[in-house]
Amino acid sequence: MQQIEVKRLLVNYKTLEEFRNFREFGAAELSMKDDLEANIIENDSESPFYGIYFGGKLVARMSLYRIDGKYDRYFEPPQDYLELWKLEVLEPYRGKGFGRALVDFAKSFNLPVKTNARQRSNEFWTKMGFEPVTYQTDRDRGESPYVWYPEGVKEQLSEDEGSVETLEN
Template sequence: MSDVKVERLLINYKTLEEFKHFKEYGNQELSMGEDLEDNIVENDSVSPFYGIYYGNNLIARMSLYRMSKRYDAYFEPPQDYLTLWKLEVLPNYQGNGYGERLVEFAKSYSLPIKTNPRINSHGFWEKMGFQKAHYDMERDLGENPLIWLPEGVNEQTRKD
């Protein structure tokens, strides 16, 4: 699995076409294709989308956004963190470690990570070291976030 490469995806119509092979799980989420379409400017735009190719086929993808500590409702003290969205591996490639590889790539930034797990995916996130977040209830967005902290980062429990 170490030879599997995570790539930043270009913001273009080829990537949009590749996204059509993926299926969304969870009614509350927007389609990554819609996100991509809204961000299409040109190939060299900074993309929040990452993926893994098998040959010429995109088989796994995620969105990864860096968030400023001024928007932090999840970590104490407030700090910059990553939001990992819409992790998905095509059905024929599931169970081969591609989702884990995407998460490990996100962890390589050594920033705290927040994600909103899809239905029936809590076991995967727990295996990857994520835990239920204690967060600012005043800013609750109807999410059930899970968080991961890099080694050496201590979180103080927030008062709910």
Template sequence: MAITVENLKMNFKTMDEFKSFKEYGLEELSMLEEFQIYMIEDNASSPFYGIYYGDKLAARMCLYVKKNGADLLEDGSEKYLEIWKLEVLPQYQHKGLGLKLVDFAKSFNLPILTRPKVKSHTFWEKAGFTSLSESSSRLIWDPSAATGQKIS
């Protein structure tokens, strides 16, 4: 079975699928409220991405494109991504779905920031993220560090 990441549609079917995550996940991983806000605003572009395993949404993330990152990022990049939340349902964990979502975000070749939730620090390190600074709880993936080239 080919595993692909897709932009999730802003509809009631997806909202119902998000409710199944809330049953399993911790409150800090819930994306239902964010999804409802985007749906109410009739936002055509969804920041929600997911992986279906068969016909079941098995993994999801909220990926935002941010601007004005020059203050945060050492390389002075203006544009960056932020993985706000990422979750894989328990029965689908340890199948590489979380890393597949992260690899999708990396394909944009922009710096990526995230804030690890619920003891996920090891996962993010495995995905190539490092601390933004010694005093920050945020992690960064820098494409220039991954390729050895500096972003212009």
């Protein structure tokens, strides 16, 4: 099998056209077309979009954002982390390692990674080494966060979870 290469996608009209295939054949919830249109600048190399081409066609993609540590409510110690959004592999290309390649690319930065399990993808994220976090209503707002911890990082507990009250008899 040929080596899978993850590429940063340019924010341009060609990428917008390629994203239309995902809108047409992919899950509506995972559409990135509006995200791309909002950031469109010809050949901008600072795009948050990454993808994999197979036979000249974009077959897998994701958004990857670096979140400043001052906003970290997931990891201990608090630090910069990556938020992986809307990973999607077109149906005919699933099960061929493209999704794993995108996840491994995100992990290669050796920063914690947070994502939300969408489209009944919990099993996929678990298989990729992600764990569900302890749900916190004020932080997670109905989402289903999964995280990957590099060595030395653990889940950040809320003050309520971190302290244990003892009752005296």
